[in-house]
Structure formats: structure tokens, C-alpha cells
Amino acid sequence: MKKQRHITILGGGPAGLAVGYYARKKGMPFTIYEAGGRTGGNSVTLNVEDFFFDSGAHRFHDKNAEMTEEIKGLLGADLKRIDIPSKIYDDGKFIRFPLSSMDLLKNLGPRTFVKAAGEVLRSHLTPGDGGEDFKSFALRAYGNTVAGRFLLNYSEKLWGATCDRLSAGIAGKRLEGLDLKSFVIDSIFGSRGEARHLEGSFFYPEGGIGTISERLAEVCAEENIRLSSKITKILHNHTRIQGVEINHVDSVDTDEVASTLPLDFFLGIMDPPPPEEIVCLARGLRYRNVVLVAFFLDKESITDAATVYFPDFRIPFTRVYEPKNRNVSMSPLGRTSLIAEIPCQEDDDLWTMGDDELIGLVKPWLVDINWVKEKDIIGATVSRLDHAYPILEMGFEDKLRRINAFLEGFGNLRLSGRNGRFVYSWIHDMMAFGKEIVAGY
Ligand SMILES: Cc1cc2nc3c(=O)[nH]c(=O)nc-3n(C[C@H](O)[C@H](O)[C@H](O)COP(=O)(O)OP(=O)(O)OC[C@H]3O[C@@H](n4cnc5c(N)ncnc54)[C@H](O)[C@@H]3O)c2cc1C
Numbered sequence: 001m002k003k004q005r006h007i008t009i010l011g012g013g014p015a016g017l018a019v020g021y022y023a024r025k026k027g028m029p030f031t032i033y034e035a036g037g038r039t040g041g042n043s044v045t046l047n048v049e050d051f052f053f054d055s056g057a058h059r060f061h062d063k064n065a066e067m068t069e070e071i072k073g074l075l076g077a078d079l080k081r082i083d084i085p086s087k088i089y090d091d092g093k094f095i096r097f098p099l100s101s102m103d104l105l106k107n108l109g110p111r112t113f114v115k116a117a118g119e120v121l122r123s124h125l126t127p128g129d130g131g132e133d134f135k136s137f138a139l140r141a142y143g144n145t146v147a148g149r150f151l152l153n154y155s156e157k158l159w160g161a162t163c164d165r166l167s168a169g170i171a172g173k174r175l176e177g178l179d180l181k182s183f184v185i186d187s188i189f190g191s192r193g194e195a196r197h198l199e200g201s202f203f204y205p206e207g208g209i210g211t212i213s214e215r216l217a218e219v220c221a222e223e224n225i226r227l228s229s230k231i232t233k234i235l236h237n238h239t240r241i242q243g244v245e246i247n248h249v250d251s252v253d254t255d256e257v258a259s260t261l262p263l264d265f266f267l268g269i270m271d272p273p274p275p276e277e278i279v280c281l282a283r284g285l286r287y288r289n290v291v292l293v294a295f296f297l298d299k300e301s302i303t304d305a306a307t308v309y310f311p312d313f314r315i316p317f318t319r320v321y322e323p324k325n326r327n328v329s330m331s332p333l334g335r336t337s338l339i340a341e342i343p344c345q346e347d348d349d350l351w352t353m354g355d356d357e358l359i360g361l362v363k364p365w366l367v368d369i370n371w372v373k374e375k376d377i378i379g380a381t382v383s384r385l386d387h388a389y390p391i392l393e394m395g396f397e398d399k400l401r402r403i404n405a406f407l408e409g410f411g412n413l414r415l416s417g418r419n420g421r422f423v424y425s426w427i428h429d430m431m432a433f434g435k436e437i438v439a440g441y
Pocket of ligand 1: 036
């Protein structure tokens, strides 16, 4: 009888858990190795006393019907549809997201509104050429007013690179969430527009986004998950991954391997090392980190938005969310919280700055925009997310293609994950990657 193959899964974030989940469904044996003390990676719900908040402003997007059904099956009644718009903080005003025509007119004024709408609608008709940078793309697709006012500065803050250095194609994927063009079209044509307001409608689990990771881990089962098990070496014979080293001490032989480790890290611990050309390409892949600064408040409510975006460069954070607006159980009765996201690089001062300093950096802005008073703040904390997302700089596709061509030479290796595949992707994508990998065995 043919021996059943075993999958060694590297990393216990949503991507690794999804591979385990589908392997379990198929009855394939597997082991997940996770460096940290818990599974869930960058998709967890954190907790300080009675306050809960996610590792970043997460929502489950209804963009892949099959994966939505899978998560509905996994969470049952605990997965709720949420309909709540976001906002953009623009020059002292909050602009509703999706925009209503009244709101847009009120905030931009009639002249700017007509100018912006005209540019946006005209740009719709302008064909684009492939391979352009994000700045050219945004100006071409959204017009000078909308791109200049909302997109370019926000994107530069978020990605930490000037927009002419960012790739249009995939940085553009982020805009599906912003979808300004359809908001403008809708604000003019009302329900006749073709807008899909992903920003305002999504799924969210009771207890926070981490519930998805927790349920996946439950299906994977404790006996198949090794926590505090950092992969420190990838042992190979140039055509197969033969084993992995754990915590610099133990090694295990491998049969099938599914890696969700950041691609540059994976290549960096290969033994023997990859050719110098591949090592150089891997060094050219950069990732963005995110610092979360959470404030716990003795106030019933602050905003009526899912997320508030801050394109203004003077403000250190890119967005703020109020967890309670996703699910009331995220804050104790009569109280709420605000979580600010600060994207940064590993070598930025912001990444190494002390907690008190970070809290002191964010707080004055929350006071300045009249959200909180000093006396409302009953606590604050800082969390740091490393490898929050890959930075999709111009030319990254070519680097990735050459790295992937090298790794395809390993017959028993599959890649998954946001950083493992170096693709800007979401929880439903992690599920789809897991399904596709297991179906291939
Ligand atoms: C701020 C923010 C907001 C987001 N918002 C959304 C959203 O609204 N909707 C959505 O669908 N997605 C969202 N995402 C994306 C989502 O969180 C990611 O797609 C998802 O976490 C990626 O899963 P992953 O398993 O690929 O990587 P990760 O979550 O990064 O998990 C990787 C895991 O591998 C482990 N690991 C790393 N190195 C090693 C090693 N050497 N050995 C063993 N284990 C290792 C890590 O500890 C980690 O647990 C957001 C992400 C961020 C950061």
C-alpha cells in the first residue's frame, strides 16, 4: 500500500493553518511549526483586561464566494455581516467612505466636486499601458484632484516609498478597498453606478478576527501544532527539501513541505545556501512593519466608522479603528477603545521607539481632532507587527519570477502566505492558497 505523505508546514499564521485545515479534511498527516507561543500570526485578537482589539484593522472580505462559505461553515452564527462606512480625515473634516453625493459636495465644495468627478469619469475612458508605476497609474485612473488629495500621500505613508517607486498593478489592489472611483461614480449616478463598496460591507467574527485563526487551529488539532518551534535551517539536496532544523537544535526529515515563512528569510536559511544571484534578489525584497498604539477609553463611543484614514503626512498614523464598531463585545459596557496604525521599516526610529514615546506621539492628535480628552484615557498599550506586508516596489515581479523559478526546482516544496509568496493578499486568499496546495497532493 502507498505510504501516506506527511506535510511539514512552516509557520502557523492563517496561511499555515489553512494548509493544515485542508490537509485535515483530506485526511493527510501534517505538522505545523510555529515560532511564536500562539498560532494566528498577524491575524490575531489581542486582549488587555476587558478590552479586545485585532492586530490591525481587519475584516473578512466577501471576495471569494467559496472561501466565504468555508468561513461561514467554520464560524456559524459567530460570523456576522457588518455594514458600516469608513471615513477619510481631510483637512479637519471627516469625509464619508463610501461617499454620498451630499457628503462629497459638502466636504469638497461644488467646484472641486465637479472638477474631481469630471477628471475621474474622463480617466475611466483613458486606456493604460502595462508596467507603469503607482503614481502614473493613480493620476491616470483617478485624476489629479482625487489622486493628489487622497491616494498619493496616503500610499506613500502606508508603503514607505514614493509612489513612482511603487508598482501600479498590485499597489492598485489596495485601492479595491478604497474604490474612490466607484464612490465618485455612485455619488453622481446613485444606485445606477457600478460601485462595489467593499469598504463598507464585510464579515466580522464575534470575539474578533482572531476567532478565524482559532477555529482553524482547532480543526488542525493541538497534537499537529508545535509552538515555540522556530525553523532555523532548511536542509536540501538541490532538488528536494530533506529536512528542517528547529530552534537551532533538533532536525526533522521532511516529506512534503509547505512554507509560509517570509521568502527572504526562507532563502537565507537554506543549507546549502542558494546561488549568490538568488541571495541578492532575496535581499531586494522589502517588508513593511506596523506599530499599533491602542488607547482604552472611559467613553461610550468615539466614531461611527469602521476605519478612519489619515492621508496627512503630519499625522504619524495612517488609520485608526474603533474595535467596538465591528463587534460590541470588543470593549466592556460603556467604554470603548481606539487603535492607531503606524507603518514603518525595521530600521526606523518608530519601530525601536519606547512604548511611552509612541503613546505620547499619537495622543495629541487624538485630542487635537476632538476625539478624546486626557481624562478619558484609562490605559494605553503598544503592539508591534513585523512583516506586516510585502512592499511592492517597481521591478519586484521580475525578482519574484526569478526566485520562484529557482524554488520550483524543489519537487516537494510549496509556498503559501502573504510573505511566503510575496503577494499582497488577504485571509480569504490564505484559505484559497491552502486549498490549492492540498488539492495538488
Ligand atoms: C495591519 C493589517 C491589517 C490587515 N487587514 C486585513 C483585512 O482587513 N482582511 C484580511 O483578510 N486580511 C488582512 N490582513 C492580512 C492578514 O493578516 C494576512 O494576510 C495574514 O496574516 C497572512 O497570513 P500568513 O500566514 O501568510 O502570515 P502571518 O500572519 O505573518 O503568519 C506567519 C507565521 O509564521 C511564523 N513564523 C515566522 N518565521 C518563522 C520561523 N522561522 N519558524 C516558524 N514560524 C515562523 C510567524 O510567527 C507567524 O505566526 C491585514 C494585515 C495587517 C498586518
